[in-house]
Amino acid sequence: QKEVEQDPGPLSVPEGAIVSLNCTYSNSAFQYFMWYRQYSRKGPELLMYTYSSGNKEDGRFTAQVDKSSKYISLFIRDSQPSDSATYLCAMSLTGGGNKLTFGTGTQLKVEL
């Protein structure tokens, strides 16, 4: 079993929909949680960064972390075709340097 599980999709939604992307993890020591967006044949781009439990909002994006359930989410409001990409969750330990453990990614397609 992988340390971080993520539904690979693909997830297809109409333009304007609210998208919910999720990851579960097994290591309760993870303290830092990130979401990356990766377009085809490009490097991952950092979207959101959260420390420990709680919510964080940035424009159309909201990240939630529930450490008691070992569950993290990314919500995208008013989704646009330009949001079509693979979304990767990542997490790390305190003192782990820049060693991130990634989910396998969810492929999202936002259709006109």
Place this chain on the structure above:
Amino acid sequence: KAGVTQTPRYLIKTRGQQVTLSCSPISGHRSVSWYQQTPGQGLQFLFEYFSETQRNKGNFPGRFSGRQFSNSRSEMNVSTLELGDSALYLCASSLNTGENTIYFGEGSWLTVV
């Protein structure tokens, strides 16, 4: 401000050969990490360098190695290439180690035939 630059972008090698990939971090960034991305395993951590010292290492065989220079630029080397080494190799940088917010380059696509 220029991003993380990786060279070469694409390369094809033969089994048994070795390959060296190069990474120039964002200006001022001192930590460089390397990741391997494959369809089956996703993104996996290879190693991190900070101030020319390896800080962390992932679960990869000794054929995978790296180094960092005094200007923070980094190289990774894979010796005795195997077909399974075909992957996208991504370099990421951050100001310091333990930042967690790391910024990726476009990657080097390696195909082993």
